[in-house]
Amino acid sequence: MAPETGMPESGGATAGGERAEGRYLHAVDAASLSVIGKPWRKIDARSRVTGQTKYADDLALPRMLACKLLRSSVAHARIKSIDTSAAEALGGVHAVLVGSELPVAFGILPVSQDEHTLCIDKVRFIGDPVAAVAAVDEDTAWEACRLIRVEYEPLDVVTSVFDAARDPHGMDPADRIHDYGREGNLHRCEHLEFGDLDAAFAESDLVREDLCFFEGNTHLPMEEHSTVAFTDPDGKLCVMSSTQTPHYLHRALAKVLAAFVPPHKIRVIACPNGGGFGGKSDPFNHEIAVARLSMKTGRPVKITLTREEVFQTHRGRHPVLMKSRIGVSKDGRIKALEFETHLDGGAYGSYGTASTFYTGALQCVTYKVDNYHFKGARWFTNKAPCGPKRGHGTPQPRFALETQLDKVAVELGIDPATLRSRHLAEAGSLTANWMRIGSMGLGECIERVCAGSGFRERWGRLPLGRGVGLACSSYLSGAGLPIYWNAMPHSGVQLKLDRSGLVTVFCGSTDIGQGSNSILAYIVAEVFGLDPQDLRVVTSDTDLTPVDLGSYSSRVTVMTGNAALQAAERARDLLVPHVAAQLDIPKGRVTFGGGRVFDCEDPERGMTFAEAVGTAEAKIGTIGTTGSYRPPKSPARYKGGGVGPSPSYSYTAAVVEVDVDPETGIYTVPRIWVAHDIGRAINPALVVGQVEGSVYMGLGEAMMEEMSYRGNRFGVHKIPSMLEYKSPTSMEMPEVVTYLVEDPDPNGPFGAKEAGQGPLLPIMPAVANAIYDAVGVRVDEVPVTPEKVFDAMQRKAQGKEARYGPRELPRVEWPEPRRVRTPWQGGTGVEVEREDELARSSQG
């Protein structure tokens, strides 16, 4: 294995020992594994399904107070005054907190520290919190909020990217939503160029330009965000929260509360999440507010958001308006691809800078793209802040690319499956924008869904109203870089082996329902030959567990898995010599299995696992090891190349079948075939669960989900409820046929890649492509609603363009591109301007 391809870190703290070279079991034959690859029950399944799992809102502590936030009722205004006296005087109120008490700003990314616990001098969207009340119960806290008087001075309200782009230089600086970023309300503006686009377009046989729009949508987790904070008698603060990222929450608390409590006296415990999907990965103002209120009152304080507040907390999918220009040769090879994206960011930065880059990062990892050009802009608007949702920034451009390829296929007269499989990016290759591809199973995914659905035989041949559509995608198995720059591991695991035979796994990762705690147990159990149900897994507690960056970017299985594997192998190496000595056999014959440690040549000869631990403990003392993981260094060394690299990429192909009523535009989806290249399924039942869940969520985005706002009423969210924010019910869920393609990746534990996000991505374009196959119209917009299908069909009947979709983009003064030569142009992964300089300095 090449040294730069992402090995677990060496040098654990508690146990030395030489690293077991070549033991990273990606190449291991499936037959020799006893836990990995089997559909084991999740280790917390029983407590989840019997309702005994304690979510944050289930926590009730003695003397606990309830917190409610007063949120802004206006979308954009200066705060002239806040009068809390009447609220403070109300019986049952213990404390009222306002923004000026916590002046330190925070935010998930170091480049956008633009949030305050409570707004200080300005509110930026309807729902921005202005004051927090702690009272004996929720009703009292709510009444108290109604007694707080806030005087606002209204400012211009911006509810769309077009509003945001209006006259950036002429606008009164006071009307800007934020005073940082580029001019006006432009938050980010990125411009990257890989290769020679002009020449490539000139050489292309077919050039197309398509505009499309992907409306924003939200995560809709069943569990509303909830947090309990208390200070123990020694002055240590503890915050228990429904968060996907306890480590980042810890950092935000430490920053904002620095005047009151040092970082090592803050403990964050992430409770089991009732769904997250990216919506619980920012540090949130309600979390910091209850922390401070618990200090002010000396009592535990809890807040649980209402569903309406969850919509305001948001951080969901960015609405993205896109233009894609593609140049292909006659056989469909992509010679040039030019992408322009406009993200409607909402009121704060959140993950938005990363989201912007993500709208341009993964275009080249599925099919070979010879030359690539990306322009991305993110705009501030007075709406709930957008951020990461399952697929983070990549579903929108994926929709644009996959619908465009469908159009290319039609124009070239090549079926869409063949067009794609002919030009797949190669395993182990570098893309035009310097992403390193690992294992690559997309070709097989395409073949599996085509065989299952009869796509090649049925596409273009079904009666009016019936159609099939194909689309593909890829996603990262964990971001290559952490959110704040540092050289430390991304994931750490500690193991404690007890003479009772218990193995305890400590890890900072957070189980948001995806089963990450179980993955830790499976991997460690495999190494020790134990039953995973017998292990103890302790996670997501910043006092007890080593740092893991969090449950986002599909990173947990690959990163914590590698760290756990390293820790377990180190512990095994500690036991082996002492067991070998005790049994009087060579070390190479010591085998772990069935709860025993024995001689592989004479299995009768051995001892229980507990005895093995005891034997070693008697010789070398308490047994504990650590493991850690940091992703491989990326060859993308240009500015902006930090977003997109990953230890490996998963691949997915999907075929969607639709039934459209030509009289109304109403359609149903009876069946979906989906194939996912998982590398290796650590637990196939959990992978299929993630695939089906992704299909469900993707179908919601494709058919109906949208964050809509009332532009005429100052940008109030139109439908902040589970009833009116439409998401599919079991009645809309089609039959899903799932295929797992297993081609182990060298960077994954046992070869595993990600499962949680990638399978969502092809669903939206596959639906749009199927609609075209059914009724011959293009809906270049997500969601693909019946109204839009109907509208396009009417246009078609009137002889107009058979399309529904956007027609223009906001205007931007783009900066000069950062030019990077492609690998096949002899580039080095840095900007052309910096190449000489770097060459000189490396010589010097």
Added chain:
Amino acid sequence: MLRLPKFTLHRPTSAADAVRIAAGHGPEASYVAGGTDLYPNMKRRVQRPTHVVSLSRCADLRSRAGVAGAEVTLGAMTTLTAIERDPWLQEHYPAFVHAASVISTPLLRNMGTIGGNLLLDTRCNYYDQNYEWRESISFCMKCDGSTCWVAPSSPRCWAVQSSDTVPLLCAIGAHVTLLGPDGERRIPLTDLYRDDGIAYTTKRPGELLTHLHLPALNGWRASYRKLRRRGSFDFPVLGVGACLHFDGDVVTRAEVRIGGAGSHAIPAVKTAAMLVGQRLRRDDAASGELIRAAAQEAYKPTRAMDNTDLDAAWRKKMAPVFVSRAIQDCL
């Protein structure tokens, strides 16, 4: 979760007691049947009774009486699930059973009653919102405010009739009995409603709806067609009730009501008039043409506004399609 405000709950055991208790508290009182409409409205602070009179123990409101060929009477507390599962109703009043069975979800149908469904509050997505949301739009005419945001220059409220059974029951000519402090009265269901989003019924203060009367089966056939986004949960954003009376295959009377697209179940008068006296047959091109032309007349009276799910202009365009299909169903 939104919390219910505090109130006093009364649980009388007869309709007469319920009326007496409610009268004692005047406008402060509300009846509650299944509570699937009232309690969400209370949580949003759009209805604020301090005395709630539960009808769940009034055994006299749960009966079903009548035989085929004569009028059938249902107690107001009959649950939607009971209607959906009643084999006799399924056989004799299939369109009514269908309309009840497409209401919301199985869980809500277990609680929701026919009485509550007939008196369901009108809906609007400027109104079915919590207090803070409504505060951010300075409230609206239907509750706590003065302007209608759907049609700001309009003097009235356009909140939407959203019960699934109402268009169908109006079309077939059902009646209801009301019991009030001043006695009992029986009226055609169509007379219970008014075309106004705020004062949407003619029910007098304190009146209790005790019974629903389905007309005798004598040669009419009916259908209900519902437009909604999803196969469950959703209120109708267009709900067409159609009823044709036949003499052989000649239509002698027709009634078409369009729900979910105005503050009451709008009669499609012209559509109905074009059908009367005509010979209509299944799978017959001329009948199909005629129905399509008649259904086209339903476009104009449909008052779809931008206050429900799905695009208003499209919903209006769907009215003729759904009307046509509902009429076809009756052949």
